[in-house]
Amino acid sequence: MTARRLATTAAALLCASSLTACQGVYDLPLPGGAATGSDAYRVTVDFADVLDLVPQSSVKVNDVTVGAVDDITLVGWHARVTLRLQKSVHLPDNAVAELRQTSLLGEKFVSLSPPTAEPPQGRLGDGDTIPLRRSGRNPEVEEVLSALSLVLNGGGVAQLKTINVELTRAMSGHEADIQGAIRQLDTFVGGLDADKSEVVRALDGLDRLSARLAAQKGDIATAVDNLGPGLKVLADQRAQLTTMLTALSDLGRVGTRVINASKADTVANLRALQPILTKLDEAGTNLPGALEMLVTYPFPQAATDGVQGDYTNLRITADIDLRTILTNLNGGKDPGLPSLPPVPNPTGPLPLPTVTVPSVPLPSISLPVPLPTSTTAVPLPSNTCVAGICIGAPAGTTSGAYDTNLARLMMGGLT
Secondary structure: OHHHHHHHHHHHHHHHHHHHHHHHHHHOOOOOOOOOOOOEEEEEEEEOOOOOOOOOOEEEEOOEEEEEEEEEEEEOOEEEEEEEEEOOOOOOOOOEEEEEEOOOOOOEEEEEEOOOOOOOOOOOOOOOEEOHHHEEEOOOHHHHHHHHHHHHOOOOHHHHHHHHHHHHHHHOOOHHHHHHHHHHHHHHHHHHHHOHHHHHHHHHHHHHHHHHHHHOHHHHHHHHHHHHHHHHHHHHOHHHHHHHHHHHHHHHHHHHHHHHHOHHHHHHHHHHHHHHHHHHHHHOOHHHHHHHHHHHOOOOHHHHHHOOOOOOOOOEEEOOOHHHHHHHHOOOOOOOOOOOOOOOOOOOOOOOOOOOOOOOOOOOOOOOOOOOOOOOOEEOOOOEEEOOEEEOOOOOOEEOHHHHHHHHHHOOOOO
């Protein structure tokens, strides 16, 4: 009887313990676990999906267990996992966390490691959090098998043989051409690599052009809107434009016919011009000098060097005798004018009227600057007369070069 009671009591205790284990077995501490007691610090990791990770799962660094999972909670749309690590574990503050599997069908664990995309920074400490951007997981076996079944069942594997056969047929007999194409492709890629700075500069220029077009898209839109009315005007004037183009075509044909007809004459005229152009080329620098003399004729350009100031010494004698004027106009021949009767002398002096002129003082004019005189003495023929006007200097005197040139000009080139 007593033995039966003991057995019943043991069975009841076992059943009670089993029920308790079924409700919170993950909360029971395991003896000999990592990071137990005060020799531990806690770190929080946010995962987008923790799959079937459970509390008390291992936390490893370089496949060495350094801690365990303390708690898993749901925060919004992601899971937050609290890790318990040994104080002897030193990791950078930007460490990464990943869910991995011990084997193909093994348990899940959290793997911690330094970052690979950036240099390590700081040190991971108690209460730190590893965000979502530095956490992840490996593909599940179920996912791999599902993808493989998709490829094998209705995927492209069945078509690989067809692709291989067709490629073999296409390349058969064209090995040299394919090798040449590969060599040209290699040369092309090498050229692009050598000119990569120019390619980058062209891309930068294209980027600047795109930015400028984006900044002026209002003006471009206005131009596009105004393009429609302009095209309508061209469409309305299509008949006139067609007529104009037809007339231009006719003009071109006429011009071509005229050029073909006058080709021989044009060539003959150009050949006739060849001696003239040759002589002009031989004239060289003499032609510009002659043209300068033509503009200043009859005075050479150097004549201005003989003039001091803005005038020269000039003496003019006007002979207003009628017979002399007519003789000069008649080429030096006497025109044969009749002699005038002598004017009778009066017997006595003619009385002259008396005119009283008031005395007015004349202003005196002083010249502060002496009048310039010619420094080059040139003899001038005396009493040189044209049409009764005598120009020159008295006998035995000299005047400037400008006097002589002026006298020759007024005498029509006579000396």
